[in-house]
Amino acid sequence: ELSNGCICCTLRDDLMQEIEKLVNEGRFDYILIESTGISEPVPVAQTFTYADEESGIDLTSLAKLDCLVTVVDANRFWQDFASGQSLLDRNQATGDEDTRDVVDLLIDQIETCDVLLLNKCDLVEDVELNKLEGIIRKLQPNAKIIRTMNGQVNPSEILNTGLFDFEKASMSAGWIQELEKESHTPETEEYGIGSFVYRRRKPFHPSRLAEFMSYWPEEVVRAKGLVWLAAEGDV
Structure with missing residues (x-):
């Protein structure tokens, strides 16, 4: 586990050392x-394609990048992206005064992948799924799209694929643009995304916790964690 940062910028050196x-x-x-x-x-x-001069680590001699996988939440897609039009309208140039938002980040993740897992398909009607897959195919015409439920996928679809x-x-364009940057801007700054970790040993009230977790605020893009439930009668 690499903590307190992102492996594409602040933790890139740590990633190379661990590999x-x-x-x-x-x-x-x-x-x-x-x-x-x-x-x-x-x-x-790109970390897997060059020798780092500072650390002296050359991942090209140690490992081969096999596959890039992106997971798309089919149930939240339109909510996160606002509309299909905003996805397809990719010819509008952005000036220097413009700032990218989370939509641009999620599009980057779709455009770059080799395999795309369209997850939570059981929560979306077939008509909407077909429409969604059509939009994704416009953004990424070459990736292998696999529909999944509960994130279940045959490992052979994403491992050792070549x-x-x-x-x-x-x-x-994205690869060349990244190479031309003097330094990589952390996503927390570029997209205005923040995060926090909540830890507490005092037990939660089960029903109130379940109710809270059923209605995430609109601005929450991703949440995960572990909740240990005490056995009945325990304090």
């Missing part, structure tokens, strides 16, 4: 990396 350590242990055949929900995929992918094409990826 080097895992490879040198010689115990693993495959490394699956789960980045944060606000991570940009391009700078993470789908990542460096030559093709390195010619994309």
